[in-house]
Amino acid sequence: MNVSPQAQASAKATVLEVRDLRTIFRFRGGTLWAVNGVSFSLAAGELLGVVGESGSGKSVTMMSLMKLLPMPPAEIVSGSVRLGERELLGIDPKTMREVRGGEVGFIFQDTMTALNPVFTVGYQIMEPLRAHLGLSRKAARARAVELMALVGIPSPAERLDDYPHQFSGGMRQRVMIAIALSCDPKVLIADEPTTALDVTIQAQIVELVKSLRRELGMAIIWITHDLGVVAGLADRVLVMYGGLVVEHAPVDSLYARPQHPYTRALLETLPRADTEKAGRLKSIGGQPPNLLAPPQSCPFAPRCAYAFSRCHSENPPLFALGGGHDVACWWDIDQGAPRRDA
Amino acid sequence: MLRYTLRRLLLAIPTLLVISFVIFALLDLAPNDPTANLPTTIPPEVREQIRLSLGLGEPFLIRYLKWLYQFFVNEPLNLLQSAFGIEIGDASERLRLRSWTTRSPIVDLIVERAPQTLTVVGLGYLTGILIALPIGIISAYRKYSWFDQIGTLVSMIGFSVPTFFTGLLLIIIFSVNLNWLPSIYDTSLRVTDWGSFTAQLKQMAMPVAVLGLYNAAQISRFMRASMLENFGQDYVRTARAKGMSEHVVIFVHVLRNSLIPVVTVIALGVPQVFGGAIITEQIFRINGLGELLISGIQSADIPLVQTLTFIFAVLIVTFNLIADILYGILDPRIRYE
Numbered sequence: 001m002n003v004s005p006q007a008q009a010s011a012k013a014t015v016l017e018v019r020d021l022r023t024i025f026r027f028r029g030g031t032l033w034a035v036n037g038v039s040f041s042l043a044a045g046e047l048l049g050v051v052g053e054s055g056s057g058k059s060v061t062m063m064s065l066m067k068l069l070p071m072p073p074a075e076i077v078s079g080s081v082r083l084g085e086r087e088l089l090g091i092d093p094k095t096m097r098e099v100r101g102g103e104v105g106f107i108f109q110d111t112m113t114a115l116n117p118v119f120t121v122g123y124q125i126m127e128p129l130r131a132h133l134g135l136s137r138k139a140a141r142a143r144a145v146e147l148m149a150l151v152g153i154p155s156p157a158e159r160l161d162d163y164p165h166q167f168s169g170g171m172r173q174r175v176m177i178a179i180a181l182s183c184d185p186k187v188l189i190a191d192e193p194t195t196a197l198d199v200t201i202q203a204q205i206v207e208l209v210k211s212l213r214r215e216l217g218m219a220i221i222w223i224t225h226d227l228g229v230v231a232g233l234a235d236r237v238l239v240m241y242g243g244l245v246v247e248h249a250p251v252d253s254l255y256a257r258p259q260h261p262y263t264r265a266l267l268e269t270l271p272r273a274d275t276e277k278a279g280r281l282k283s284i285g286g287q288p289p290n291l292l293a294p295p296q297s298c299p300f301a302p303r304c305a306y307a308f309s310r311c312h313s314e315n316p317p318l319f320a321l322g323g324g325h326d327v328a329c330w331w332d333i334d335q336g337a338p339r340r341d342a
Numbered sequence: 343m344l345r346y347t348l349r350r351l352l353l354a355i356p357t358l359l360v361i362s363f364v365i366f367a368l369l370d371l372a373p374n375d376p377t378a379n380l381p382t383t384i385p386p387e388v389r390e391q392i393r394l395s396l397g398l399g400e401p402f403l404i405r406y407l408k409w410l411y412q413f414f415v416n417e418p419l420n421l422l423q424s425a426f427g428i429e430i431g432d433a434s435e436r437l438r439l440r441s442w443t444t445r446s447p448i449v450d451l452i453v454e455r456a457p458q459t460l461t462v463v464g465l466g467y468l469t470g471i472l473i474a475l476p477i478g479i480i481s482a483y484r485k486y487s488w489f490d491q492i493g494t495l496v497s498m499i500g501f502s503v504p505t506f507f508t509g510l511l512l513i514i515i516f517s518v519n520l521n522w523l524p525s526i527y528d529t530s531l532r533v534t535d536w537g538s539f540t541a542q543l544k545q546m547a548m549p550v551a552v553l554g555l556y557n558a559a560q561i562s563r564f565m566r567a568s569m570l571e572n573f574g575q576d577y578v579r580t581a582r583a584k585g586m587s588e589h590v591v592i593f594v595h596v597l598r599n600s601l602i603p604v605v606t607v608i609a610l611g612v613p614q615v616f617g618g619a620i621i622t623e624q625i626f627r628i629n630g631l632g633e634l635l636i637s638g639i640q641s642a643d644i645p646l647v648q649t650l651t652f653i654f655a656v657l658i659v660t661f662n663l664i665a666d667i668l669y670g671i672l673d674p675r676i677r678y679e
Contacts, residue, residue: 066583068579068582068583097585097586097587098585099585100582100583100584100585101583101584101585101586102585105583106580106583106584108576108579108580108583110576113575113576113577114576114577114579114580115577115580116577116580116581116595116598116599117577117599117673117674117675118598118599118602118672118673118674119595119598127581127584127586127590128584128585128586131584131585131586131587131590132585163674163675165674165675176580179580179584
């Protein structure tokens with residue numbers, strides 16, 4: 001790669017622009033502040049990795065974009081989501097449905113439960129084709145066979161009338177991808193698509209997505225907690241913690257010089273293949289933040305080795321470090337000193 | 343599927359034989375005397391002769407085998423004869439299962455009584471299902487709404503208040519106080535014109551309502567629980583993510599999955615249509631199968647009770663099998679091999 005991904009991304013048009021998205025869940029016992037002002041953008045053909053531990057708000061953010069959360073209890077309090085020229089928040093349900101599946105495809109984690117067990121995979125692939133593209137039964141069937149071939153399912157014509165339980169986990173995930181790609185979406189949101197698969201199948205799915213991206217050129221948001229997968233796949237990475245973006249950087253820059261203590265801690269937890277003795281797996285001490293109130297201070301401060309007084313009283317904004325690398329931290333990890341306000 | 347069905351059918355034979363033996367033995371062991379209701383002026387020797395003529399002089403096993411033979415061979419042959427109008431073997435020599443009290447063949451009694459039970463109780467069950475399914479679906483979709491809360495309350499009442507209470511309540515309100523509906527079911531009523539049709543509707547209204555409420559209470563709870571379970575499934579989110587309309591999500595994706603257990607419950611409940619509505623039949627004086635069974639028990643008509651009870655057992659075994667097969671048809675993950 002001669003041209004940096006960042007330069008490539010900025011050269012292309014922005015397909016998705018999210019500004020200050022806030023999502024809460026109202027329960028009888030109180031309110032859960034799941035997403036607390038997330039902003040990011042996605043360029044055409046770009047692959048954005050979103051990492052963070054469970055409960056960091058990465059899935060909820062992406063589900064909020066497409067209003068796929070059960071509402072109530074979920075509620076999108078504020079923000080703006082622009083897909084192309086169109087604002088998606090506050091759009092009418094019918095248009096929203098046309099966007100879902102039509103312009104934005106989804107892949108989910110659990111391949112066993114994400115497909116409806118009582119319908120054939122062919123039916124499930126044909127459904128969006130008929131609803132969004134208005135294809136006839138025959139045309140939809142032909143297209144479904146093409147899609148299944150595209151995602152690498154062997155003898156697709158025969159397998160069209162099989163049920164999900166007759167497929168293996170990896171093949172079911174391919175079916176999910178075929179459904180997500182059926183209407184040629186501009187954006188594909190993959191919510192931990194490889195987490196439920198074993199490592200060899202994971203690698204196959206990652207390869208498949210890479211090649212599909214080269215062929216079809218859609219933008220992809222890849223949610224995962226596997227930093228290894230993101231390293232080999234993404235152009236840019238968002239690191240989320242406590243419903244906030246804590247670091248945002250081109251992939252090389254993020255792995256070369258992680259700026260947020262949380263990102264560093266995450267990278268340290270990765271087991272390495274190149275060390276002699278593995279030793280014990282590292283973990284990040286402490287508990288994920290309790291989100292029963294909107295964060296007033298840095299949510300990572302209680303677990304942070306670098307935390308100082310300001311971290312406990314004020315929530316840091318994203319500081320731009322240049323080269324598209326942003327970090328939300330009061331501590332300048334390179335200088336070993338508190339960051340001066342920009 | 344076919345092999346599975348055949349195997350299940352073959353397995354049903356020993357099951358039914360065991361059930362028939364238990365029913366026969368239990369009722370035979372019960373202390374009773376078929377001559378006890380006869381006038382006391384009849385001398386003991388005559389009573390003994392009556393008992394012998396009823397076949398009670400034979401050992402237990404012989405009586406059991408004879409009953410079994412009549413049930414499985416003679417009566418089916420008679421039914422075939424009357425159905426197709428043909429003569430199989432010597433029909434006049436064939437021993438039939440007879441009631442001790444009326445001396446008429448039991449099968450004839452059942453054929454007389456079954457239509458009332460099937461129309462009233464069957465309609466009650468059908469009404470129950472037709473009310474229950476939409477209520478269950480709406481309650482699940484609008485969970486904890488007013489509709490759901492009221493549905494829960496009504497179901498709880500319908501489920502916990504016995505039919506003899508709701509039946510009497512309806513009779514007091516609509517027959518005694520308002521005088522709108524007859525409290526006694528008239529079996530001799532023939533539907534020939536509009537007037538007799540409305541009369542038939544009127545006399546069916548209360549028993550059908552009582553049974554409908556009771557069955558609807560049960561089935562709507564099942565439907566609601568099943569829908570709720572499926573609403574939480576990931577494939578629902580997938581369907582929404584594909585941009586399917588709520589209508590398609592509910593009535594295609596969720597409903598199809600939710601119906602699997604409910605259809606099984608409905609199929610398993612069908613034998614109750616024949617046997618379980620005994621009390622309702624008593625209250626409204628419908629001379630159906632339930633009423634036949636009760637009168638048989640009261641007059642110690644052992645062969646009648648044995649035969650009816652065993653027919654209920656056959657129905658239960660049959661509908662269990664039907665429920666299993668339906669399950670296999672509705673759920674592609676189930677393959678009976």
